[in-house]
Amino acid sequence: MSGILSDGLAARISGLAARYPEPSAALLPCLHLVQAELGWIPAAAEAELGGLLGIPPIRIREAVTFYSMFRRRPAGRHHIRVCRALSCTLQGSGDLGERLRARLGVDPGQTTADGRFTLEEVECLGNCENAPCVLIDFEEHGRLTPESLDEILEGLD
Ligand code: FES
CATH class of the missing domain: 3.40.30.10 (Glutaredoxin)
Incomplete structure (x- = not known):
């Protein structure tokens, strides 16, 4: 593991993105994967996800802040x-x-x-x-x- 996303999660994200004509179309399901593993979506995860999907982190921040189901802070159980x-x-x-x-x-x-x-x-x-x-x-x-x-x-x- 080299960043905040585990190797396993990065592999799942890459596999999911490969199912779409444009990797960026996998953004929402990938954000769900990140949140399921980390419990929330820290800025470092946005940056790594952007690298994996080949899209600017600002596009990820836009999605994370638009949809209320994504958390930008650690949450309770x-x-x-x-x-x-x-x-x-x-x-x-x-x-x-x-x-x-x-x-x-x-x-x-x-x-x-x-x-x-x-x-x-x-x-x-x-x-x-x-x-x-x-x-x-x-x-x-x-x-x-x-x-x-x-x-x-x-x-x-
Ligand atoms: S107003 Fe629609 S579920 Fe509450």
């Missing part, structure tokens, strides 16, 4: 994203956010001191019919109340 878009707000996502801030003792964008949870507020999760919604790691939870959200959190390690 569980990543909680509260939808703050209109449908969820009208159905009470503000109450969910308040409950989470009080329970976890952090504001959106922060990670708990024990490293268990990172809290974020995000735009529409695409599950408006089940508002209010929260995404925890990769699982969507809808029609939540502060109490049902508490129950979900108590089931997490």
Whole structure:
């Protein structure tokens, strides 16, 4: 391993990029691979990924900052994203956010001191019919109340 990306990850990225007519078209799935291995996408990883895909790091930074699923800071073991878009707000996502801030003792964008949870507020999760919604790691939870959200959190390690 010579950089922040392991040899195995670099090989997977190169293999994935080879499936596309233009290696740059593999940018989003490659960013998912990087985040899955590192837990977030540091600047050094952007630079190495740019080298592997043959695209300027600024294009990678643009994608990382545009899509809310990519993290630019280390995250907790569980990543909680509260939808703050209109449908969820009208159905009470503000109450969910308040409950989470009080329970976890952090504001959106922060990670708990024990490293268990990172809290974020995000735009529409695409599950408006089940508002209010929260995404925890990769699982969507809808029609939540502060109490049902508490129950979900108590089931997490
Ligand atoms: S507004 Fe919350 S999922 Fe769409």
